[in-house]
Each structure stands twice: as structure tokens, then as C-alpha cells.
Amino acid sequence: MLSAICWTSILVSAQQPVAPKREFRGAWIQAVNGQWQGIGRDAMQAELTRELNALQADGINAILFQVRVEGDALYASQLEPWSRYLTGQQGTPPSPYWDPLQWMVEQCHARGMEIHAWINPYRAKTKGTTALASTHYAIQHPERCFQYQDLMIFDPGLPENRQFICQVAQDIVSRYDVDGFHIDDYFYPYPVAGVPIPDDASYQAYGQVRNRGDWRRENVNTFIRELRDAIRAVKPWVKFGVSPFGIYRNQRSWAGGSATNGTQNYDDLYADVLLWVNEGWIDYNIPQIYWEIGNKAADYDTLIRWWSENAYARPLYIGQDVERTVKATDLRNPGQNQMAAKYALQRGLPGVHGSCQWYARAVVDDKGGYGSTLRNYYHRTPALQPLMPWLDKKAPGKPRKVKAVWTEDGYMLFWTAPRGKKPMDEARLYAVYVFPKGMKIDLENMNQLVCITADTHVLLPYSNGETKWTYVVTALDRLQNESKGKKVNVKL
Numbered sequence: 001m002l003s004a005i006c007w008t009s010i011l012v013s014a015q016q017p018v019a020p021k022r023e024f025r026g027a028w029i030q031a032v033n034g035q036w037q038g039i040g041r042d043a044m045q046a047e048l049t050r051e052l053n054a055l056q057a058d059g060i061n062a063i064l065f066q067v068r069v070e071g072d073a074l075y076a077s078q079l080e081p082w083s084r085y086l087t088g089q090q091g092t093p094p095s096p097y098w099d100p101l102q103w104m105v106e107q108c109h110a111r112g113m114e115i116h117a118w119i120n121p122y123r124a125k126t127k128g129t130t131a132l133a134s135t136h137y138a139i140q141h142p143e144r145c146f147q148y149q150d151l152m153i154f155d156p157g158l159p160e161n162r163q164f165i166c167q168v169a170q171d172i173v174s175r176y177d178v179d180g181f182h183i184d185d186y187f188y189p190y191p192v193a194g195v196p197i198p199d200d201a202s203y204q205a206y207g208q209v210r211n212r213g214d215w216r217r218e219n220v221n222t223f224i225r226e227l228r229d230a231i232r233a234v235k236p237w238v239k240f241g242v243s244p245f246g247i248y249r250n251q252r253s254w255a256g257g258s259a260t261n262g263t264q265n266y267d268d269l270y271a272d273v274l275l276w277v278n279e280g281w282i283d284y285n286i287p288q289i290y291w292e293i294g295n296k297a298a299d300y301d302t303l304i305r306w307w308s309e310n311a312y313a314r315p316l317y318i319g320q321d322v323e324r325t326v327k328a329t330d331l332r333n334p335g336q337n338q339m340a341a342k343y344a345l346q347r348g349l350p351g352v353h354g355s356c357q358w359y360a361r362a363v364v365d366d367k368g369g370y371g372s373t374l375r376n377y378y379h380r381t382p383a384l385q386p387l388m389p390w391l392d393k394k395a396p397g398k399p400r401k402v403k404a405v406w407t408e409d410g411y412m413l414f415w416t417a418p419r420g421k422k423p424m425d426e427a428r429l430y431a432v433y434v435f436p437k438g439m440k441i442d443l444e445n446m447n448q449l450v451c452i453t454a455d456t457h458v459l460l461p462y463s464n465g466e467t468k469w470t471y472v473v474t475a476l477d478r479l480q481n482e483s484k485g486k487k488v489n490v491k492l
Contacts, residue, residue, distance in 0.1 A: 023383040024354030026062040031085040038088030059379020068119035075101035081133035091133030116180030125152035157202030166230035180239035216270035243286040258306040290321035292328035312351035326368025385480040398483040411462040427475035437468040
């Protein structure tokens with residue numbers, strides 16, 4: 001059992017800023033780079049354990065785990081074949097047999113982390129895949145896919161493709177206790193100069209009443225709505241999020257766009273992200289603002305401000321590129337990288353409620369000191385997830401029977417879960433605060449939050465039994481609505 005330890009030694013540090021009480025602190029763990037391909041169960045579990053332990057210590061509270069790369073599965077699916085990115089050959093099950101998604105759900109939850117199942121919805125085959133399994137959707141329905149350069153794509157213009165992807169989503173959400181469902185930035189394919197998208201047949205069948213660009217955007221809009229509804233129908237608490245390309249539109253295309261010059265969601269990928277945000281079709285938005293501050297084509301400073309001003313109807317998290325951030329020089333302080341400047345913007349702009357790190361391994365390997373800086377500075381105290389009252393705003397009951405007890409493992413603080421009749425009323429995690437004698441109990445003071453745990457106990461840092469402390473335990477439900485606190489006085 002992974003048991004939290006509440007250390008009173010981290011209570012006060014005048015040099016450290018108080019972090020937000022609620023902040024999304026995510027990291028993407030990808031399969032598409034082939035890092036898991038054919039390495040086997042034991043090696044993959046060992047590496048993932050190493051990474052999750054490091055990410056937990058670095059304050060990461062959400063893992064976005066890639067489970068569907070190209071119409072395949074890194075989980076046990078009756079709808080799509082096992083991924084070659086897991087076993088080395090599409091359609092071949094892992095041996096020894098195991099289910100990576102189920103294992104990750106258990107591991108993340110044991111560490112108090114959320115896990116979001118991340119899929120690519122439209123990609124049917126990537127460049128390096130030489131053979132598809134006989135059970136693959138594109139083999140069974142080749143007329144529903146098209147080739148674009150080295151990719152094979154589920155034609156977004158076909159209703160049956162949208163229906164199938166929604167079926168895949170419902171299968172994942174119904175069988176796995178995921179906290180979120182996540183799609184990335186690949187909608188219509190990234191354009192190649194001089195290469196048209198070969199969707200004449202579906203356009204003639206479904207789109208002749210409008211121009212092709214508007215028809216393509218409406219295809220993706222319809223898919224986003226249908227996918228949201230499919231997830232809600234199964235488990236209404238599962239968050240639905242998107243990580244689009246970092247530019248919505250350039251000013252040269254639209255006066256309201258950003259002062260940038262690059263590929264555009266709206267015009268090139270046919271992804272009207274602002275519409276999804278403003279209509280509430282998604283629960284969170286993570287634009288991939290991977291460039292450095294000062295980039296001539298796509299300046300990070302310009303883009304984060306633009307998204308802050310335009311996409312505030314839903315929580316905005318920033319997709320951070322770890323390696324580019326630590327390689328780029330701070331324009332005002334040439335002796336350091338851009339991490340401090342980027343985090344000042346992230347935490348200083350309205351509507352920004354956290355970030356997601358691309359990619360998890362770069363944080364784990366502490367590229368440029370990025371992971372250790374999170375651990376020792378920006379994520380020094382834990383954080384709850386941002387609230388999503390449109391999903392649920394009712395707090396659970398408070399913990400019961402909070403008491404300190406001596407055990408053979410040391411001085412422990414125990415409590416009992418509150419009663420909850422429905423899944424959305426149940427406590428999933430607990431926040432533990434500690435206050436020295438004489439300090440006002442204030443659950444908004446994040447310097448006093450010492451741990452967030454899935455357990456119903458913590459090990460207390462007993463010293464000599466002469467110092468008085470007040471511990472307060474609150475319950476968090478699936479959406480991390482927080483209960484009232486239950487307090488107990490102890491001497492440590």
C-alpha cells in the first residue's frame with residue numbers, strides 16, 4: 001500500500017510562493033514514439049513505476065496515457081486490435097498477458113493522480129506501420145478511410161466513422177475507471193503543400209449544400225458534440241478534454257486571431273476549438289503552445305495571452321514543451337532558461353488553470369532541471385483539480401472518526417470515509433492540512449496542505465510529543481469538490 005506521510009517540516013518558507021489551491025498539473029505519456037514497443041510487461045511496468053514515482057514527487061496530479069494510436073488498443077478491446085506500439089505487431093496480444101490501461105488506472109489512483117485515457121480519433125495508420133491486422137477497422141471498411149501521404153485517415157465526413165469512434169470511447173469509459181477522456185490535435189490531416197484531401201466522395205454524399213471548408217468544420221463539430229454526449233451517457237463525471245494545435249487562427253486570416261504565422265486549427269485542420277469551448281462541448285482545453293518566448297512565427301507570450309483572452313469559458317491548461325523550454329534562453333535574463341518566465345505567465349493570466357507537460361519522460365529525466373524545479377518550487381505543495389461545476393458541484397460529506405493512534409508502524413492518523421449513496425457522492429481522495437498552535441484554520445492556505453491521498457490514514461511525523469498541532473481532513477469526490485473539514489488536535 002502506498003501510504004502518504006504528512007511532514008510538518010514543509011509548513012513555512014517565506015522564500016517560496018504559495019501555489020494555487022486548484023491547478024491541473026498534467027503530463028502526457030505517449031506510445032506513438034515506440035518507447036513501449038515489444039519491451040514486454042515487466043520492463044514496461046518497471047519503467048512506468050519509475051516514471052509515476054518521479055512524477056508524483058514532482059507534483060504531477062494527472063496522467064494523460066495514450067491508449068489508441070492508430071485504430072488500435074493498448075488495452076483489452078473487442079473492437080480494435082492490440083497495438084504494435086505495445087507488442088511489436090498489430091493484433092498480437094501481450095505475453096505475458098496484461099492490460100496496460102487497467103494497470104495504469106490502479107497505479108495512478110494509488111498515487112492520488114487522475115488518469116485520462118488519450119486517443120487519436122481519426123488516424124487509422126501511421127507512417128511506420130507496414131501491416132494492419134485483419135480485425136482493423138480500415139481492413140474491414142476500407143471505403144470509409146482515405147490515404148493522405150503516409151497516413152491513413154478515418155474520413156471525418158462519414159457518420160459511421162463518428163459513430164464507431166464514439167463506440168470505442170464508450171467501451172473505454174464503461175470498462176475502466178478513468179477520470180478523463182482525452183483527444184489530441186489530429187483532426188483533418190496536417191496539410192501538405194499541393195496535396196489535396198481526398199474526400200470528394202463523402203463531400204458529394206453529404207456536403208454539397210455548403211463550401212467544403214465549412215462542411216469539414218461541421219463534421220468535426222458534430223463529432224465533438226457526439227463524443228461528449230457518448231461519454232456523458234456512460235459516466236457523467238468523466239471529463240472530456242482536447243489538446244489542439246497551439247494556433248487557432250492568424251490575424252492575416254481573421255482580425256480576431258493571434259499575431260502569429262503558422263498552421264491554423266480553424267483553417268487548416270478544420271477544428272473550431274473556440275466554438276467547442278464557448279458552447280461547453282469540452283470540459284478542458286490544452287492548446288499545445290510549444291514554442292519559445294520570442295519565436296518569430298509563434299511567440300509563446302503572444303499565444304498564451306491570446307488563449308487567456310479568448311478561451312475562458314472552460315478551464316484552460318497550457319501544453320508546455322519541456323525540452324524547448326529549458327533549451328531557450330530567457331530574453332530578460334540570459335543566464336537562465338525560459339521556465340520561470342513561462343510559469344509567471346501561466347500563473348499570472350486569467351483563465352489559465354494549470355499546464356500539461358510534453359512529455360512525461362522529459363520531466364522524469366529532469367531535463368534542464370525542469371522536474372526538480374517543479375518539485376522544489378512550483379509544485380512544492382499539492383494541488384486539487386480545478387472545479388467543473390457544470391459536471392457536479394455538490395461536495396461530499398466530511399470524513400468521520402478522525403483520530404490519532406499508535407501502531408506498530410508509528411503514530412498514525414486514521415479516519416473513515418463519509419457515506420455516499422451515488423458514485424458522484426463518494427469520497428475518492430482526502431486532503432490533509434496541518435496548523436501549528438495559534439494559527440487560524442484556513443483551508444485556502446496552501447502552505448498548510450501537506451498531502452492528498454487515496455488512503456484513509458497517514459503517518460504522522462512524531463518527534464517528542466511536546467508540540468501541539470491541529471490536523472484537518474477533508475474529503476474529495478470524483479470531481480474534487482471538497483467537503484467541510486474534520487479536525488483533531490495532536491502532539492508531535
